[in-house]
Amino acid sequence: MTLDVGVIGTGMIGQDHIRRLTSVLSGARVAAVTDVDLDRARAVADGVPGSVVHDTGQALIDDPGVDAVVVTSWGPTHEEYVLAAISAGKQVFCEKPLATTREACDRIVDAEVATGKRLVQVGFMRRFDPQYRAMKAVVTSGEIGAPLLMHAAHRNPSVPDFFTSDMTINDSTVHDIDVARWMFDDEIAAVTVLKGRISRKAKAGFNDPLLVLLEMRSGVIVDVEAMVNAGFGYDIRGEVVCEDGTVELSESAGAVVKLAGRYSGRVPETWKERFVGAFDLELQAWVDAVSAGGSTGPSAWDGYAATVACETGLAALRSGLREEVVLRERPDLYAKEGVA
Amino acid sequence: MTLDVGVIGTGMIGQDHIRRLTSVLSGARVAAVTDVDLDRARAVADGVPGSVVHDTGQALIDDPGVDAVVVTSWGPTHEEYVLAAISAGKQVFCEKPLATTREACDRIVDAEVATGKRLVQVGFMRRFDPQYRAMKAVVTSGEIGAPLLMHAAHRNPSVPDFFTSDMTINDSTVHDIDVARWMFDDEIAAVTVLKGRISRKAKAGFNDPLLVLLEMRSGVIVDVEAMVNAGFGYDIRGEVVCEDGTVELSESAGAVVKLAGRYSGRVPETWKERFVGAFDLELQAWVDAVSAGGSTGPSAWDGYAATVACETGLAALRSGLREEVVLRERPDLYAKEGVA
Amino acid sequence: MTLDVGVIGTGMIGQDHIRRLTSVLSGARVAAVTDVDLDRARAVADGVPGSVVHDTGQALIDDPGVDAVVVTSWGPTHEEYVLAAISAGKQVFCEKPLATTREACDRIVDAEVATGKRLVQVGFMRRFDPQYRAMKAVVTSGEIGAPLLMHAAHRNPSVPDFFTSDMTINDSTVHDIDVARWMFDDEIAAVTVLKGRISRKAKAGFNDPLLVLLEMRSGVIVDVEAMVNAGFGYDIRGEVVCEDGTVELSESAGAVVKLAGRYSGRVPETWKERFVGAFDLELQAWVDAVSAGGSTGPSAWDGYAATVACETGLAALRSGLREEVVLRERPDLYAKEGVA
Amino acid sequence: MTLDVGVIGTGMIGQDHIRRLTSVLSGARVAAVTDVDLDRARAVADGVPGSVVHDTGQALIDDPGVDAVVVTSWGPTHEEYVLAAISAGKQVFCEKPLATTREACDRIVDAEVATGKRLVQVGFMRRFDPQYRAMKAVVTSGEIGAPLLMHAAHRNPSVPDFFTSDMTINDSTVHDIDVARWMFDDEIAAVTVLKGRISRKAKAGFNDPLLVLLEMRSGVIVDVEAMVNAGFGYDIRGEVVCEDGTVELSESAGAVVKLAGRYSGRVPETWKERFVGAFDLELQAWVDAVSAGGSTGPSAWDGYAATVACETGLAALRSGLREEVVLRERPDLYAKEGVA
Known part of the structure; x- marks a missing residue:
């Protein structure tokens, strides 16, 4: 009854x-x-009794001792491994992005649709965060009316030297893109990216922060502050404004200290701290669903739509204009959302 | 030692x-x-021992028993009364707007500059609100770095039937426009107005809410949610995002109740409730300044710049485009801000 | 129409x-x-145009130019001045305590009752604090059921060297005593004082903090943490626990800052900061009431009952036992509370 | 590598x-x-593939297929099963209370000490709650000085008809008793129980709420409001007051809703909701420790001390007096706390 999982990619998230x-x-x-890096793979396997090391992702996928696959390798390699898992008929959990280009995502969607069943779950863990779920429950309940706007902020304390404005879209804002699609059960129609005053902490040529505007097909506008040199912590904010009320993420709970003229509470230090519970719930949900024979949660379609929105965001970042998101027709396989 | 004030306009705010x-x-x-409406003026005067009623604003201004003037009449009449007060050499407190057109404001500025001293204070009361002042103190202190963005929301519970999208700019957002200029000691360079999904509560042809984007000359971007059919209360939000941290307005203090599965606190019901303290402090500051021989606080220049920004906002509302704010040179008289 | 006030005592609060x-x-x-200290009186008067200096409190009270009296002198002198004001038929606002002994308060009550009208208001300013009033409004409304318990904390940042445990009761807890009586429209039946672990900041022989237990006649128990070397700020807490819910004072509103891994807000530094609004409302209410011919707010009875409860508290501090509060019959003059 | 657990008691918590x-x-x-109730045991086992049903606790403990035991049966049976597990040399997790009398706990401590190693963990789950752990981390760090007081509240929404005041001590306050001992790494020296005004919701003869005062050997006083008919939710409050500051449990995080003039957040409905994460962490810690060969967490000594404190609390409830807690010497086996 225990699911035997093979993991491709043994970096930090792996x-x-x-x-x-x-x-x-x-x-x-x-x-x-x-x-x-096979040496790293071997070092990791040494700490996991009963695990074996494969030379390649394909070999791991082909291993009959592997029931299901987790892909946590470098983004550009995702397509290959996800397609191989689909080809092998094995369930696969793929960290975001599903793939780095619209075309690659297209191929994954086509391959999965051809099998007639869902095999892919994409790692958009916020859908499993208790606070986001509570927020969506309020929005969906209708108790505060129809949604009109959403305000969001995505603040990373700092980023490595190789980070670029493109990565602000692809690696940070992609989560807000998925949240917007999920929160409103709707697709993004257009993206605009505003570049304002640049933080002294941003290296040359890097626009930080960005203000990203997402227009949903319903007309709902989502404004996302994306700042990756925020310094003070990892701070994720969100408020949905509806016709009769609003709902927002609270500050993190914890101990409130009074000292030296201030009352204060902790801001999470990293994404790991902020979303540790969400990652646990996300992967448990995948294990449970796969063990029960299916796959739920964010789908290949969600991965496709997020990648297309990111590509559109990059175009908007370059043009300075409002750019429209163009999606293919959604296959029937993805008619139902996996997470209520 | 008591300042004898004449009040032109005895409506609600008067x-x-x-x-x-x-x-x-x-x-x-x-x-x-x-x-x-002289009957209304007489009824009001009946409740104020020692007050007299004048037939016209000009007569009131000319009354040697009137030391200083408060203008709370209908917006289109402000120019006439403010110019008359300047002409009479009397200090005048004018509710916003200073005047309804750029040209009218120009004439007031010219008239005041010609006298060589400040005679006009405009009723931007948020500058006196303790929460906004605490926020500005943090921003100005530099302790959280240079400002990069500001997020604001201006939510009215409801509006009368005659309210229009134009009035959302001119009557509501004008306060956020002034806050932005004051908070950053900077002028607005451009305005964009986004129209998204419309609340079911907005009457036909009315875009509610609006998302107004103000770009400061420094590059700081201010996004303002302006919604006048919010229903749940009068809710004013603001957060300034700086290089090293953020500062935001807290929820209003008060009694927190636990009942029926919720902890809860009050959202102000009206602007009167939210800003009662700010109005008191604003007008006391004016009385004190006038009694001391001068005038401080928001100036005719502030009134001019706000009106021009509103006009630009209306153009942006109509064009759907980013519209640049064009200001005259600021006269030396207004070199110093009135409120630290 | 302006009330001419004489002030006896020109120390800090004066x-x-x-x-x-x-x-x-x-x-x-x-x-x-x-x-x-007449020199101090003269120095203060110099800053108040139109004011005169009297050699004695009696002379000030006798001055026909003085309509009403404010007593802010040293506590042991209160009785003399309040009795003199009553004798002169002048309204008097007396800072707490009304008088320092039960007998002195008795004499004041007797004198006022003999005049047949209320002339005395005692300076229990918390009754005018917006947060406390909101709390009482909830309790009185019945929406959370009948009150059962109250938790309170009274934390001073520090005290002068001459401060003693007795003063913790008489100068700090006296406010919580008045709040309890006012909140529940009830008298205190018994007081117990617990001495626990002593702060390193308390000088020798000083028990700080104290935990004071007030039992109301209704059976409601109020526990009051009284700590006068709290260090971090002036922090006043309160929560009333009722049958169906609770109501508590919120943290002070203001700007919330995110910086260096914490979100934080200000704790008031002093009682002046915390209660500045309450003092304004309190004295304005007195001016308005006196100008209208009467006196409302905390009465001589409230001053009497608070002093008796403090005396009982001191006995309890010494005995380590539960001590019962013994009050005289309440004269009809005080049948109605002054503040709803 | 999987721990095979036997569970004695298949009621709600089991x-x-x-x-x-x-x-x-x-x-x-x-x-x-x-x-x-063997029928209930069989029904539960039907839902757990691979599990067997035993006729008695002793048979379950003797089963060589059972590596470790969880005792979640009726309190009075705990002693028998814990002693049997110790006798069998098997690790045992016992829900509170360890046993219902001081003498029974004595026997368990003696038996465990005789084995020379820890075999027992008691179910005081609050020690694993992230908020309580954050609070203890602050207290232990010394950053706010030495502890002086603690204020706590334990509010249950409602209780079954058979609940009594004794159960308020034994079933509710026992958790606060354990928190106090753990928070301050200290034993309770004395207990006083105050009975005040009784909620209309308490059935005849039931004192609800109670105010329980715990005096630690260090002199720290802990006041615990214990109310089991609170109605509005399951509300656990705590604040530790130290020499330089305080630390308190925050309200639960979640979505904050603005609607109909209020902002509001959720109060947990039940202890399951409030402490679901703590229970998970507690039992995972036990599984991990047992798998690693030992036992950590709350010990038999903690169970003994809590039961003695509860017995003392019951005496205090009856006498109305301060009752001293008399403990045996702590065996060396329990010299180290299991949870930092």
């Missing part, structure tokens, strides 16, 4: 998911790992 | 200021009133 | 009330001052 | 722990169950 599957979640274990 | 000058503030009394 | 009467409130001015 | 071990936690499965 190691975190391996820890989760091994020591936190119920019903799964890590049976195999691989990585482009 | 009556509120009369109550304030008579029963709340120190150092002033209402010596004379007038209104386009 | 000067603050003089500033308030002169520059903040409506309808009053300071006509005369005196102080045990 | 079923919840079975769900946890089966579907939530890592590294354990339920191998056997039993219950005084």
Whole structure:
């Protein structure tokens, strides 16, 4: 009854998911790992009793001892591994992005649709965060009327030197893009990116922060502050404004200290701290769904739509204009959302 | 030592200021009133011992028993009364707007500059609100770095039937326009107005809410949600995002109740409730300054710049485009801000 | 129409009330001052145009130019001045305590009752604090059921060297005693004082903090943490626990700052900061009531009952036991509370 | 590598722990169950593949397929099963109370000490709650000085008809008793119980709420409001007052809604909702520790001390007096606390 999982990619997030599957979640274990850096893969496997190391992702996927696959490798390699898992008929959990181009996502969607069943879940963990779920429950309930606007902020404390404005869209804002689609059960119609005053902390040529405007097909506007040099912490904000009221994410709970003229509480330090519970719930949901024979949660379609919106966002970042999001027709396979 | 004030306009806000000058503030009394509806003026004067009624604003201004003038009449009449007060050499407190057109404001600025001293204070009361002042103190202190963005929301519970999208700009957003200029000691360079999904509560042809984007000359972007059919209360939000941290207005203090599965606190019901303290402090500051021989606080220049920004906002509302704000040179008279 | 007020006692609180009467409130001015230190009285009067200095409190009270009296002198002198004012038939606002002994308060009550009308208001300013009033409104409304318990904390940042445990009862807890009586429209039946672990900041022989238990006649228990070396700020907490819910004072509103891993807000630094609005409302209410011919607010009875409860608290501090509060019959003059 | 757990007692909490071990936690499965109601045990086992049903607790403990035991049966039976597990040399997790009398706890402590190693963990789950742990981390850090007082409230929405004042001590306050001992790494020296005004919701003869005062050996006083008919929700409050500051549990995080003149957030409905995360962390910690060969967390000594404090509390409830807590010497086996 235990799901034997193979993990492709043993970097930071891969190691975190391996820890989760091994020591936190119920019903799964890590049976195999691989990585482009095999030494790292072997070092990681040494800490996971019963796991083997494969030379390639394909070999791992082909291993009959692997029931299902987790892809946490470098983004540009996602397409290959996800397609291989689909081809092998194995369920696959792929960290975002599903793939780095619209065309690659297209190929994944086509391949999955051809099998006639869902095999792919994409790692948009915010859908599993208790606060976001509580917010969506309020919006969906109708108790505060129809949604009109959403205000969001995505603040990272700092980023590595190689980070660029493009990555602000592709790596940070992509989560807000998915939240917007999920929150309103709607597609994004257009994206505008505003570049304002630049933080002294941004290296040359880097526009930080950005103000990203998402227009949903319903007309709902979502404004997203995306700032990756915020310094003070990892701060995720959100407020949905509806016809009769609003709903917003609260500050994180915890101990409130009074000292030296201030009352104060903690702002999470990293995304790991902020979303640790969401990652646990996300991967447990995947393990449970796969063990039950299916796949739920964010789909390949969600991965496709997010990548297309990011591409549109990059175009908007370059043009300074409002750019329209052009999506293919949604296949029937994706008619139902996986997460209420 | 008591300032004898004449009040032109005895509608809701005029009556509120009369109550304030008579029963709340120190150092002033209402010596004379007038209104386009003289019956209303007489009824109001009946409740203010020692006050007289004048047939016209000009007569009131000319009354040697009137030391200083408060203008709370209908917006289109402001120019006439403010110019008359300047001409009479009397200090004048004018509710916003200073005047309804750029040209009218120009004439007031010219007239005041010609006298060589400040005679006009405009009723932007938020500059006196303790929360906004605490926010500005943090921004100005530099402790959280240079400002980059500001998020604001201006939510009215409801509006009368005659309200229009134009009035959302001119009557509501004008306060956020002034706050932006004051908070950053900077002028607005451009305005964009986004129309999204329309609340079911907005009557036909009315775009509610609006998302107004103000670009400061420094590059700071201010996004303002302006919604006048919010229903749940009068809710004013603001957060300034700086390089090292943020500062935001807290929820209003008060009693927190736990009942029936919720903890809850009050959202102000009206602008009177939310800003009652700010109005008191604003008018007391004016009384004190005038009694001391000068005038401080928001100036005719501030009134001019706000009106021009509103006109630009209306153009942006119509064009759907980013519209640039074009200001005359700022006269030296207005080199110093009146409120730190 | 302006009330001419004489102020006896020009120390810190006296000067603050003089500033308030002169520059903040409506309808009053300071006509005369005196102080045990006449040089100080003269220095203060110099800053108040139109005020005169009297050699003694009696002379000030006798001054026909003085309509009403404010007593802000040293506590042990209150009885003399309040009795003199009653004798002169003048309204008197007396800072707490009304008098320092039960017997002295008795004499004041007797004297006032003999006049057949209320002439005395005692300075329990919390009854005018908007937060406390909101709390009482909830309790009185019945919406959360009948009150059962109250938790309170009274934290001073620090105290002068001459401060003692007795003063923790008489000068700090006296406010919580009055709040309890006012909140529940009830008298205190018994007091217990617990001495626990002593702060390193308390000087030798000083028990700080204390935990004071007040039992109301209804059975409602009020626990009061009284700590006068709290260090971090002036922090006043309160929560009333009722059958169906609770109501508590919120943290002070203001700007919330995010910086260096924390979100934080200000704790008031001093009682002046925390209760500045309450003092303004309190004294304005007195000026208005006196100008209207009467006196409302906390009465001589409230002053009497508070002093008796403090005396009982001191006995409890010494005995370590539960001590019962013994009150005289309440004269009919005080049948109605002054503040709803 | 999977721990085979036997569960004695398949009532509400037993079923919840079975769900946890089966579907939530890592590294354990339920191998056997039993219950005084064997039909219920069989029904529960039907939902847990691979589990067997035993006729008695002793048979379950003797089963070589059971590695470790969870005791969630009726309190009076705890002693028997815990002693049997110790006798069998098996690790045992026992829900509170460890046993219902001081003498029974004595026997368990003696038995465990005789084995020379820890075999027992008691179910005081608050020690694993992230908020309580954050609070203790602040207290222990010394950053706010030495602790002086603690204020706590334990509010249950309602209780069954058979609930009594004794159960308020034994079933509710026992958690606050354990928190006090753990928070301050100290024993309770004395207990006083105050009975005040009784809620209309309490049935005849039931004193609800109670105000329980715990005096630690250090002199720290802990006041606990224990109310089991609070109605509005399950509300757990706590604030530790130290020499330089305070630390308190925040309100639960979640979505904050603005609607109809209020902003509001959720109060947990039940202890399950409030402490779901704590229960998960608690039992995972036990599984991990047992799998690693030992036992950590709240010990038999903690169970003994809590039961003695509860007995003292009951004496205090009856006498109305301050009652001293008399503990045996703490065996060396319990020299180290299990949870930092």
